[in-house]
Amino acid sequence: MMDRLASFGNDPSDKPPCRGCSSNLVEPYIKCAECGPSSFLLCLQCFTRGFEYKKHESDHKYEIMTSDFPVLEPGWTAQEEIALLEAVMDCGFGNWQDVAYQMRTKSKEECEGHYMKNFINNPLFSSTLLSLRQMEEARTADSHSFQTH
């Protein structure tokens, strides 16, 4: 009998998976700056959900790990990029008024324009965006009675 071995599925990178969901990490991802010595890595989705595990708490300092973070606009820091993703996660995709309110440092138009320009058309973020959209759909279907004050 012949064994037919498929070599697919071997991830060429030796990066550990996300601690939260065990998915393969796609840049940009989050590295906790306080947990160690072995790297405590989270994907953006788990990070924005505030994943906590043993000694790791969601308010730990963190680093954004990426070899190619698209800093396309000088006025936007990497922290602001992440804050924007968080705000979109919290407020829902398209709710730029609340996103801007949560961002504080950027206007509604800046948030929308920046997001559309740098995230929607960027393959680096396509998987993240897909998850954001799915979560957003689940959220709107789920929490219809949630009223803002």
Ligand SMILES: [Zn+2]
């Ligand atoms: Zn994860």
Ligand SMILES: [Zn+2]
């Ligand atoms: Zn930590």
